Amino acid sequence: MEETEGSEEQKAPKQTEDRINKYYDDDDDDYDDEDTVLDVVIEEAGYEAGDIRISGISFQVRKGELLGLIGPNGAGKSTTIKTLLGLLKHAKARVKLGGENKSYAYVPEQPVFYEDLTLWEHLDLAAAAYGLSYEAFESTAEQLLVQFSMTHVRDDLPAGFSKGMKQKMMLMLGFLVQPDVYIVDEPFIGLDPRATKDFLRLLEAERERGAGVLMSTHVLDTAEKICDSFILISGGKIAAEGTLAAIRGEAGLPEGSLFDCFDELT
Numbered sequence: 001m002e003e004t005e006g007s008e009e010q011k012a013p014k015q016t017e018d019r020i021n022k023y024y025d026d027d028d029d030d031y032d033d034e035d036t037v038l039d040v041v042i043e044e045a046g047y048e049a050g051d052i053r054i055s056g057i058s059f060q061v062r063k064g065e066l067l068g069l070i071g072p073n074g075a076g077k078s079t080t081i082k083t084l085l086g087l088l089k090h091a092k093a094r095v096k097l098g099g100e101n102k103s104y105a106y107v108p109e110q111p112v113f114y115e116d117l118t119l120w121e122h123l124d125l126a127a128a129a130y131g132l133s134y135e136a137f138e139s140t141a142e143q144l145l146v147q148f149s150m151t152h153v154r155d156d157l158p159a160g161f162s163k164g165m166k167q168k169m170m171l172m173l174g175f176l177v178q179p180d181v182y183i184v185d186e187p188f189i190g191l192d193p194r195a196t197k198d199f200l201r202l203l204e205a206e207r208e209r210g211a212g213v214l215m216s217t218h219v220l221d222t223a224e225k226i227c228d229s230f231i232l233i234s235g236g237k238i239a240a241e242g243t244l245a246a247i248r249g250e251a252g253l254p255e256g257s258l259f260d261c262f263d264e265l266t
């Protein structure tokens with residue numbers, strides 16, 4: 001089986017699971033906030049020894065919270081996500097997962113899939129990797145196919161899917177396993193308005209269930225409407241963080257849109 005369309009750093013959830021768990025210390029006495037589902041402290045990280053690309057980036061995601069990771073091109077958003085997934089060798093970082101099952105799903109920006117597995121087989125594989133019963137898998141997968149208008153391509157190979165359909169498949173794989181934490185890298189590019197709405201509705205339901213979400217995006221008007229708080233990264237460091245009100249305060253724009261604040265602060 002061959003994987004396509006993603007770099008080595010964009011592996012599907014199962015393959016990064018062991019790496020993220022490596023960082024998790026069950027016996028850590030400092031970790032006593034039961035509402036925190038993701039706790040990240042990145043001292044520094046880069047792709048080569050001695051070449052630091054991000055530093056001093058720390059944040060927490062609580063149950064039900066949607067934290068938006070924003071910043072200009074090259075600011076360090078993807079590097080932050082790769083670091084917290086344990087994909088960068090040159091990183092000084094600490095990542096802790098909380099929640100009921102200490103589970104997470106990573107939805108990469110570039111779809112990653114197996115050439116010779118159908119959409120249904122991908123869902124089946126993800127469900128098996130996360131230990132879902134066949135009954136639970138079947139009913140949730142059927143529901144997701146309907147919700148994302150993908151029932152007609154259930155038994156097709158994703159290589160023949162459009163960009164948006166591939167993106168929908170990645171989102172479905174995440175939603176299928178109902179993790180404690182979603183780590184989503186730029187979900188909106190490629191989705192049509194209907195799919196965006198479907199995605200946001202499902203995300204909202206997952207947040208109501210108690211899942212926390214870290215979402216990197218450039219789509220600031222949507223981010224402004226849906227995120228509880230933000231981290232603005234610029235030049236590999238945190239330039240501003242907090243609620244929209246806090247970001248407005250940092251930018252000196254009390255009525256400013258997230259877009260205007262972003263412009264001012266970067």
Ligand SMILES: Nc1ncnc2c1ncn2[C@@H]1O[C@H](COP(=O)(O)OP(=O)(O)OP(=O)(O)O)[C@@H](O)[C@H]1O
Nearest residue numbers: 047048053071072073074075076077078079080218
């Ligand atoms: N694989 C890589 N090897 C070396 N340097 C990299 C690699 N990927 C990113 N970088 C560098 O790390 C820095 C941060 O890049 P990163 O991809 O994290 O930015 P980003 O905020 O995700 O940008 P974008 O919005 O364009 O996706 C940049 O200087 C970039 O050139």
